[in-house]
Amino acid sequence: xxxxxxxxxxxxxxxxxxxxxxxxxxxxxxxxxxxxxxxxxxxxxxxxxxxxxxxxxxxxxxxxxxxxxxxxxxxxxxxxxxxxxxxxxxxxxxxxxxxxxxxxxxxxxxxxxxxxxxxxxxxxxxxxxxxxxxxxxxxxxxxxxxxxxxxxxxxxxxxxxxxxxxxxxxxxxxxxxxxxxxxxxxxxxxxxxxxxxxxxxxxxxxxxxxxxxxxxxxxxxxxxxxxxxxxxxxxxxxxxxxxxxxxxxxxxxxxxxxxxxxxxxxxxxxxxxxxxxxxxxxxxxxxxxxxxxxxxxxxxxxxxxxxxxxxxxxxxxxxxxxxxxxxxxxxxxxxxxxxxxxxxxxxxxxxxxxxxxxxxxxxxxxxxxxxxxxxxxxxxxxxxxxxxxxxxxxxxxxxxxxxxxxxxxxxxxxxxxxxxxxxxxxxxxxxxxxxxxxxxxxxxx
Amino acid sequence: xxxxxxxxxxxxxxxxxxxxxxxxxxxxxxxxxxxxxxxxxxxxxxxxxxxxxxxxxxxxxxxxxxxxxxxxxxxxxxxxxxxxxxxxxxxxxxxxxxxxxxxxxxxxxxxxxxxxxxxxxxxxxxxxxxxxxxxxxxxxxxxxxxxxxxxxxxxxxxxxxxxxxxxxxxxxxxxxxxxxxxxx
Numbered sequence: 001x002x003x004x005x006x007x008x009x010x011x012x013x014x015x016x017x018x019x020x021x022x023x024x025x026x027x028x029x030x031x032x033x034x035x036x037x038x039x040x041x042x043x044x045x046x047x048x049x050x051x052x053x054x055x056x057x058x059x060x061x062x063x064x065x066x067x068x069x070x071x072x073x074x075x076x077x078x079x080x081x082x083x084x085x086x087x088x089x090x091x092x093x094x095x096x097x098x099x100x101x102x103x104x105x106x107x108x109x110x111x112x113x114x115x116x117x118x119x120x121x122x123x124x125x126x127x128x129x130x131x132x133x134x135x136x137x138x139x140x141x142x143x144x145x146x147x148x149x150x151x152x153x154x155x156x157x158x159x160x161x162x163x164x165x166x167x168x169x170x171x172x173x174x175x176x177x178x179x180x181x182x183x184x185x186x187x188x189x190x191x192x193x194x195x196x197x198x199x200x201x202x203x204x205x206x207x208x209x210x211x212x213x214x215x216x217x218x219x220x221x222x223x224x225x226x227x228x229x230x231x232x233x234x235x236x237x238x239x240x241x242x243x244x245x246x247x248x249x250x251x252x253x254x255x256x257x258x259x260x261x262x263x264x265x266x267x268x269x270x271x272x273x274x275x276x277x278x279x280x281x282x283x284x285x286x287x288x289x290x291x292x293x294x295x296x297x298x299x300x301x302x303x304x305x306x307x308x309x310x311x312x313x314x315x316x317x318x319x320x321x322x323x324x325x326x327x328x329x330x331x332x333x334x335x336x337x338x339x340x341x342x343x344x345x346x347x348x349x350x351x352x353x354x355x356x357x358x359x360x361x362x363x364x365x366x367x368x369x370x371x372x373x374x375x376x377x378x379x380x381x382x383x384x385x386x387x388x389x390x391x392x393x394x395x396x397x398x399x400x401x402x403x404x405x406x407x408x409x410x411x412x413x414x415x416x417x418x419x420x421x422x423x424x425x426x427x428x429x430x431x432x433x434x435x436x437x438x439x440x441x442x443x444x445x
Numbered sequence: 446x447x448x449x450x451x452x453x454x455x456x457x458x459x460x461x462x463x464x465x466x467x468x469x470x471x472x473x474x475x476x477x478x479x480x481x482x483x484x485x486x487x488x489x490x491x492x493x494x495x496x497x498x499x500x501x502x503x504x505x506x507x508x509x510x511x512x513x514x515x516x517x518x519x520x521x522x523x524x525x526x527x528x529x530x531x532x533x534x535x536x537x538x539x540x541x542x543x544x545x546x547x548x549x550x551x552x553x554x555x556x557x558x559x560x561x562x563x564x565x566x567x568x569x570x571x572x573x574x575x576x577x578x579x580x581x582x583x584x585x586x587x588x589x590x591x592x593x594x595x596x597x598x599x600x601x602x603x604x605x606x607x608x609x610x611x612x613x614x615x616x617x618x619x620x621x622x623x624x625x626x627x628x629x
Contacts, residue, residue: 185597205597206562224550224590225592246590250562250565272570296563298562298566299562314563319563344559346563347562367558
């Protein structure tokens, strides 16, 4: 049994305790302890009912047509990456017009079957079969751009995967999303499955997404100032948001309603302090919402309802995580000083349901990703290998993207909060860091 | 040296100092001071001025430039000025006092550890500490800008203490008055 580490306050309830303990060692599977101390490895479920710690077995039948293989591969990978499903190798599809042989599917271990067909219009017709129930659970026709293997086409296929997940679990998947990040002093974006990494700005770092998924706010390091810029990821058009000589403007984040940008800015020219400021996304005067008195306040993150901001502050002497209302009032300390340790807690990211904040913390000399439950202050450690920084929650509230040096150089990784399973997002290429997960992208090209 | 001959040396040293400026070719313009005769090639008659050493003047000017742009280094997670940093800053003070029009930008840098955004702020704290040291010793604050690059512009690559120590630094750029530095 792998050693498990639990930090923070006492848990309530043994069953919650069971689900709440997770320690990740790079690449290893998570072993959830059952309350009665009897172990089961992560299992595959042969029904469509959700069970914690189990992945639902799905078979994706071969898809006829020139792009059928590509579509099948993407859907299989998306279902796998969701960490809710286990892809079962496909057996041959029935001939057109012939019914599914549910007994055969059950023997092959599938709980659900995806049967897709490219229509003459280019759209994809998808039937999702419940094997145990021996019936079609759901179906739909999905538009796909005619140009195959383009960014828009891939997002169209990802939208199919996300809908399949919604049919089974009630919640849409996150395959149709992107991650923005920093590489080689430029802002890049990559699809959620690691495909199509590309630079989208000539310079810049530390991107934040507009809720439409169309714009990125980031900052640029000039030799005499740091300033905020907005870029349109579709057209490449750029707009200056701030531009003051001597100012250090960084870590911009757009509010969930798209109207405001919160960021960190230097104040008091000789006191080296940083405060949080809020300004309209369309441009205007920044308004200060924190009072530094010589401290560094930064890396702000909005709550999903836009009413609160989590941020780091070293006002106590060490950088900790605080939460305030969006106007800066009602500041509360979330994390506590570790006894005597040179600690540093920073880069909070809010889960979409508001339950958790993830953040990075210096522990024993290295940076690790932790989550804290906002209701009972339970802390979980999600990483332990290498230096892990700058976490960002996915729209499903279950996956977190972050940078890690566990493989050598700093690269982007994703971890599933529920199972602890890690996945390297981007392979190869130079150092990639400061990632930010986009909203679900439904209509963005 | 007499006042006049020293003045003549300054004029003659002008093209040498300009030639030593590597940033870009600077056209020779007259100093905005009292009207003077145009610069001539060095006199060949030894009685016109006492013997002087082109190379020595040039070296002195370059030494002044090097002193101004010499980097200083910091300890981990700290913006405190070490003794070696103070010594370097004291040398800069002398050159700054001899060159009232010289202006600097101090750029703070960090190693790669910890939070990237926090490092931007730490770099600025480092630069501000150096600026405060100079300002406390008579240099007008308007002559010194500060900036930070955090961990974004490492001097050396590597994930070990040797590389980190070289990256935790304050760099000094001459942003004005650097084309005709006088040695202190």
